[in-house]
Amino acid sequence: MQRILVVDDEPHMLKLMERIITEKTTFHIDCTSTPLEVPDMLARTTYDLIVTDLKMPGMDGMDILHYVNDRDRWEKVIIMTAFGSMEKALEALSSGVFDYITKPFKKEQIIFTINRAMRWQSIKREMLQMSRAFDSEPYERATEVFKREYVRRLLEKHDNDHGAVARKTGLSEEIIARLATDESAETDS
C-alpha cells in the first residue's frame, strides 16, 4: 500500500487532511503536528509522499525537503504554503519539491496533486524494477533469449518446418537451426 506522511504544526489542518485522504483515496496516511518527529518517523518507515506545511518552527517544510534530498530518500515532497509566500514556493520548486499548493485549497486540488505524485511514484517504481531486471542480465543476452523464444514458438506452430519459418521471419535457415538447437546447450550452461 502506498503511504503518505502529512506534517503541519496545526492539528486542525491535519485532521482535515486525514479526513479527506482517508475518504477519497486508498492510501495509508500518517500525521504529525510536530515536525521534529519527522526524522524518527522516516527512520522507521519509507513513505511515497510527504505533504508538509512550509512555515513551522524548529524544522520547516524546506528543512524536511532538504532532509529527504540530502539522504537520497525515496519520498516525494509536496509543500503547502500560505497565500503570499510565493517566493519560498519558487525556491522550493528549484530545490526539487514535487509540487506546492497554496492554502486554503479545494479538496479536489489536493487529491489531484496527491494522486499525481503517487502515480509518478508507482511509475518510477515500475521503471526501477524493469531496469533492475535489465541490469541483472546483459542486454544482448536478453535479446538472444527473446529471439530464441520467438523462433521456438514459430517452429511449434509450423510443425518444425525450418523453411517455412525462414520465409516467415526473413532469417536464414542456418540461424534458425542454430537458435533451435543451441537452446539446450544454453540452458545447460
Next chain:
Amino acid sequence: MRWSRKKAKGADSEAVLAQLQGKFSHFVGLLECNSRSLKTIGDMEEKAQGDYLFDINYIRTSYNDVVSDIDRIITHLSALGDGKYGDLRDRFNTIRKNIGALLPGNKEITRDDYTVAYDSLGRENADSVGSKNAQLGEMKSRLGLPVPEGFAITAWAYRHFVSANDLQSRINEKLSELDIRQYSDLVTVSEQIQAMVVASPVPQDLEAAILRSYNDLIARAPSERFSLRSSALGEDTLFSFAGQYATFLNVPEEELVARYRDVLASKFTPKAIYYLLSHDLSESELAMSVGCVSMIDAAVSGVIYTRDPVEPDNGCLVVNSIYGLGKYLVDGRLTPDTFHVSRDDFLLDHATLAVKPVCLVIDLEGGTVEEPVADFLQKEASLTEAQLRRLAEYAMKLEEHYDCPQDIEWAIDRAGKIYILQSRPLRVLRCGIVASEPDIDTLRVLIDHGTPVCPGIGGGPVYQVRSTQDLARVPNNAVLVAPGPFPGLITVMGKISALVTCVGGMASHLATIAREFRMPTLMGVEQAADLPNGKEITVDACRGTIFDGLQRELIEVRRVDEEIFDDTGIFAILESMLTYIAPLNLLDPTSPEFVTDNCHTLHDITRFAHQKAMDEMFAVAAGVKRQQDVGVLLKSTIPLQVKIIYIDREYDEYASQKYVPEDDMKSLPMAAFWKGIHTEGWPSHTPTASVKGFMGVIGTTVAKGGVNGFSENSFAVLGETYMMLSLRMGYHFTTVEAMCTEDTSRNFIRMQYKEGGATIDRRIRRIKLISDILQEMGFENHSRADFLDTLITYCDCDTIEQKLTLLGRLTILTKQLDMALSTDQVAAWYTRDIMVKLGLKTRDEETA
C-alpha cells in the same frame, strides 16, 4: 492669502467644493472598503461550505481583514455624517468582542465553583467543565439516563491552581528562552514543566473543595472505586490534539489531590509545548477540567451505533459487546458479539456471536487484570434480549436528544445495572450506498457559464420572478430565477432548492445570504431569463452548469460530499464566528427597525453604513443647489438651466470657462443620462392638461406661496464615475445619483421624485406610473404618497449606462404627465405606452 486673490464668487465656490470633495473621497473610500469587506466575508462563507481545506491562520487573516475594513468604513461614515454614528462603533466593538472570544487563545475561563456535581451539570456547562463532564451531566439531569456518579473539577479551579503558583509566567519564561532544533529539546522542556507543575502545591481552599465533593460522592455512589480523567474544554482547544494524557483508575482518597495535579501536569506533552510555541499561545490554552467518576465494575461492556455504519438505512441499530471492561473492544483485541436490533420496536433482528476467551476486569489492588472466561460462556451471547431492548431504548433516546446518529459506550455492572458512559455523534457515510456520481457527460447541459456564488447542487421546477411582488407565489423546492440579486429574495431562501440570477456577483449582500443558507447559487447567467416556468432543471453550482431535468443522484452525491468536514473543530470555529459575521438582519432601509441597535453582525454594520453613507452623500450633494453662485452652466440645445461643479477637478481648471459643453461633460454617468434626454428631445407641447388639472396646478402653487419654483436652477455635482443631478422641471423635482465604475459592487443608481404640480390623486398616479416602469427596469422602489425613492445596485458599468439613458428618456416622457393622468385607466395606458417606447415591452405584449 490664497482666497483674497480670488473673486468672492470663486472663494465661495471653492469652500463649497472643498467640502464636497472631502465628503466624496470619504464616500468613495467607504464604498471601496464595503465592497472589499463583503468579498472577504463571502470568501469565509465559501470556505465554510466544506469544499476547502484551510487552517487557523486563514481564519485569523480573513477576520482581521474584515475588521480593519469595517473600522475604516465607520471612520469614513462618521466623517460623512460630521461625527454622527458614534454608537455604531460601540456596536462594532461589542460584536468584535463576541467573535474574538471564539478564536483559540482568546477564550476566557468561565468563573465557576471549583467543583460541581454531575447532577447539576448540562451541556451548557461545557466551557467550564469540558464536554465529557458536561455530557454526563446532561444525560443524567436532562434525559434521566443511568450514568456513573461523579463530579467535575472546573477550569476555574485550574486557573486558581496556576495563578496561586505563578505558573503562567514561569512556563512562559521557559518557553521564551527555548530554541528548539531537536525533538529531544521538546522532551526536556516538557519534563521540566511537568516537574514544575507536580512540585506546586494545590491551594488549600481548592483541596478542601475537592475532598468535600469526594465525600459527598462516596455518600451517594454505590462504587468504592473512582477514576480521575481530564475533560476537554471544547473542540477547538489543544485537548483534541495533545495526544496521551493521564487517566488514573482506582484512586484512594489520600491520593486524590496529588493525582489531580498529575492529570494537570500530564497535559504538558512535547506536542503541546510545540503547539504553544508555534502558535504563540500562552499556557491558558491548556486550561482543563478534570472529572472524578465512580468506576463501573463491568461484567459486560460495549458500544452501540444507532445506525449501522455499513448499511445506514437498514432500520437497525448495532450493539457490540464483550465480557468485562470495554478496553479490549475499543483497541480491537477481541472480536465482539454483534447484535442488530430494530430501531422501531427494539427487537433483535439477528445476532453474530463471537468466541470470547478472555476479559479485562478491575483489579482490587488497583489497575486492571485479564481473566479467562469460563468455557461454557465463551460462545454464549454476552447480552440477553431484555438487556438489548433496554440498551436500544436508551440509545434511541440519545439519538433523538442530540438529533443525529450516536456512537455510545456503555457498561453493565455485576449487579446487572446498565450505565451509559459516553455518547458522541456518529459519522454515517452513505457514499457506499448511493450510486457513485452519474456520468455528467451523458446529461443534457442547458447553460454552462454561470458564476458559482455558493457551491452545491439543487434541482426543481423553474420559477421566474421579476421583483419582490412575485415572491409570494414561489412554490416549494422551486429553482428561483431572478433578474438580479435583489434583497427581497431572502424571504424565500427557506423554501427554494436553488437560485439563479441573470446579473450580479460574489460581493452582493444576497450572495452572502445565499451562502449562509447554503443555497446552491449561480449568478451572471444571462440566458436564465429564457428558461420556461415549470421546466425541471438541476443547478450545479460547483461546476457553474445547469442540467436538463431533475438529477437526483447528482444532488445526493454532492450532499454526502459536503458533510465530510462537518464535525471538525476548525469548521466549528469558522461557523461559530460566521454567525456573528454573515447573517443580515437589517433588510429594509425604510423600516423603523433600520437602526444601529439592530446591527447584530458585521454584515449588518456594513449594510447600515452603506445605506447611511448613500443618504449622507445624497444630502450633501443635493444641498449644494442652494448655493446660487457656484458652478458653471451646461451649454445645451435642451432648454434646461443646469449648473455643474466637479468633485474631481480643480475649480480653476473649468471656472474660467463660460460653459461646460454638453458633448464633453467628463462624467460617464451624466453623459449617459443626458443622452437619454436628447433621444426624446424637449417636447414642443406637454400632454393636454384638463382644466381641472390646470386648476390643480394653480391651486397648489398659490397654496405654496408663489411661483418661485419655476426659476430655480437645476444643479449637477459630477465626477468621472459619479453624478448627482438635481433636476427641476416645472413642478417636479428629480434627483438622480449614480456611480459607474469597473467594480460592479460599487455601482448604483438612486433616484428620488418629489413634489408634483397637480392635485394629490394625479401626483400619486404619476408616482405609480414611474414606479411600475422602474420596477420593470429592475429597480427597488419605496414610495410614500407622491414621493418615490428608488435604487438599483450591483450592475456592471454598461448596464448602469443603459439604465441611465432610459432614465433620461423617462424624465422627458413623464414631464408634467400628471396633468394628463385624470383616471387610472389613462395612467395605465400611459404606463404601457412608455414601456413600449422605452423597449421594455413590445407592442404585442401590450395588446395581449
